Amino acid sequence: xRIRCLALCFAAIFAAAAQNYTGPRPPQPDLPYLKxxxxxxxxxxxxxxxxxxxxxxxxxxxxxxxxxARTPLASPIFLMQFDKLAAARLSLYKLESRNGRxxxxxxxxxxxxxxxxxxxxxxxxxLYRLEVEESLDPGEYAFSPDGSNRVFCFQxx
Numbered sequence: 049x050r051i052r053c054l055a056l057c058f059a060a061i062f063a064a065a066a067q068n069y070t071g072p073r074p075p076q077p078d079l080p081y082l083k084x085x086x087x088x089x090x091x092x093x094x095x096x097x098x099x100x101x102x103x104x105x106x107x108x109x110x111x112x113x114x115x116x117a118r119t120p121l122a123s124p125i126f127l128m129q130f131d132k133l134a135a136a137r138l139s140l141y142k143l144e145s146r147n148g149r150x151x152x153x154x155x156x157x158x159x160x161x162x163x164x165x166x167x168x169x170x171x172x173x174x175l176y177r178l179e180v181e182e183s184l185d186p187g188e189y190a191f192s193p194d195g196s197n198r199v200f201c202f203q204x205x
Contacts, residue, residue: 069170069177077131080138080178080191080200082119088127091117091191091200098197101153108197110143110150115188115201122185122204126178127170133193135167135176143188143201150188150201163189 072088074081081088092115096108128135139162143150152160164181190199 069175072127073175074127074129077129077174078133080126080128082117082202083125083127083177084119084121089117089119091115091126091202094199094201096152096190096192096197096199101155103155105153105155107151107153108199110190110199110201113145113148113150113188115150115203117202118205119202120205122183123180124184124202124204128176128178130174130176137194138165138178138191139163139194140165140180140189140191142184143190145188150190152190 071083072086074088076090079093080091082091094110096110099107099109101107141152141160141162143152154160163184166179166181168177168179169175170177184204186204188201188203190201192199
């Protein structure tokens with residue numbers, strides 16, 4: 049009886065870990081796509097440039113004040129097929145629009161807080177659903193892999 053119960057528990061865990069997904073699939077790996085019903089909208093892929101600031105502050109700057117990838121959803125859902133990037137190394141940050149550009153400041157004393165994102169493994173491949181854990185205010189946002197200046201930008205309007 050215990051073995052049967054234990055086997056059922058493991059089966060439930062594995063079923064939850066890899067949900068069956070039959071919707072649209074991202075056409076390109078390592079790029080988050082905003083999911084709008086049955087449509088996928090690619091996020092804007094850019095390189096953030098580093099600018100040294102006061103003391104040991106580093107400002108990461110992204111050209112243009114607004115992203116071309118837009119969503120009206122305060123709790124957006126993304127699909128991403130991971131290949132070279134690792135899901136655990138991807139963080140989401142809110143950006144500030146100033147002087148016709150987007151920026152975020154990192155300093156030794158005050159680091160910007162990453163926004164919580166839940167990663168759900170879909171199927172048996174490297175397809176994941178990314179769901180923001182809290183509602184986002186209107187503004188500019190970017191996913192960024194740890195240790196990289198590459199950013200995947202989008203706007204909530």
